[in-house]
Amino acid sequence: AQSVTQLGSHVSVSEGALVLLRCNYSSSVPPYLFWYVQYPNQGLQLLLKYTSAATLVKGINGFEAEFKKSETSFHLTKPSAHMSDAAEYFCAVRSNYQLIWGAGTKLIIKP
Amino acid sequence: DSGVTQTPKHLITATGQRVTLRCSPRSGDLSVYWYQQSLDQGLQFLIQYYNGEERAKGNILERFSAQQFPDLHSELNLSSLELGDSALYFCASSVVASGSTDTQYFGPGTRLTVL
Numbered sequence: 049a050q051s052v053t054q055l056g057s058h059v060s061v062s063e064g065a066l067v068l069l070r071c072n073y074s075s076s077v078p079p080y081l082f083w084y085v086q087y088p089n090q091g092l093q094l095l096l097k098y099t100s101a102a103t104l105v106k107g108i109n110g111f112e113a114e115f116k117k118s119e120t121s122f123h124l125t126k127p128s129a130h131m132s133d134a135a136e137y138f139c140a141v142r143s144n145y146q147l148i149w150g151a152g153t154k155l156i157i158k159p
Numbered sequence: 160d161s162g163v164t165q166t167p168k169h170l171i172t173a174t175g176q177r178v179t180l181r182c183s184p185r186s187g188d189l190s191v192y193w194y195q196q197s198l199d200q201g202l203q204f205l206i207q208y209y210n211g212e213e214r215a216k217g218n219i220l221e222r223f224s225a226q227q228f229p230d231l232h233s234e235l236n237l238s239s240l241e242l243g244d245s246a247l248y249f250c251a252s253s254v255v256a257s258g259s260t261d262t263q264y265f266g267p268g269t270r271l272t273v274l
Contacts, residue, residue, distance in 0.1 A: 084265075091161065091249060091265040138202065145215035146192070146204035147263065 050075045050143040054150035062158045067126040069153050071113075071139030074120065080142040081122045083113055086152075087135045095137070098122060109133070131157050162186065163266035165250050171272045177238040180269045184231055184252030190214070191233040192253070192263060193225055197246035208233055209255075240273045247271075 055070040073079050081098040096107025103115045113124045124137060134157045140147040162185035172178055184191050193205040195218075204217035208227035219225075222240075227233045237244060247270050251263040 082262075091163075091267040092251075093161070093265070094262055097262065145207050146217055148204075149202040151201050 052150040060156040069124040082140045161264040165266035180235040182233045182250030188252035190253045192251040194249040
């Protein structure tokens with residue numbers, strides 16, 4: 049069965065600092081991976097997705113993620129955090145018809 | 160704005176009652192997915208419909224049911240409500256039925272509170 053683990057339920061960084069949100073997956077088949085963001089009191093918005101075309105995937109709002117098969121990881125990064133990045137981030141893997149979700153990581157930005 | 164609409168935005172009801180949540184997918188999308196987001200269970204897939212037919216079931220309780228109508232909007236029916244059903248219910252839509260890289264677009268959700 050496929051699964052997703054997000055390390056750290058909360059991550060706190062200073063404004064302007066590097067953002068690193070960790071996601072590890074478990075899959076017996078080539079995975080299709082997604083990062084979504086959820087702002088307070090809003091729905092989920094797609095940040096980026098891995099479709100096996102390229103291991104480094106660029107998304108919206110300056111975020112990118114690198115697929116590393118050897119580490120079964122798909123960590124999300126952003127070089128410089130902005131206050132508007134404060135939100136909850138979810139990693140997901142596609143399994144047949146559904147998305148299997150990680151528990152989410154709340155990103156806190158310190159001024 | 161994802162183009163997926165959900166009504167109502169908030170719903171407060173009592174235990175034992177029945178409610179209906181409504182979802183309109185993005186124009187052109189044939190698949191509708193329902194998810195439940197709660198503090199203790201996180202995000203969980205409930206059910207998927209494609210062009211009016213049930214395509215996949217996840218962790219959906221027997222007290223819950225859904226359907227997709229000819230105009231492609233979908234309704235999620237929750238009955239005999241319990242306190243533990245309080246959650247945020249999301250609808251998502253996508254173009255195809257099962258493309259692995261198919262993107263699901265999410266609505267703003269319906270927050271259900273069962274008192």
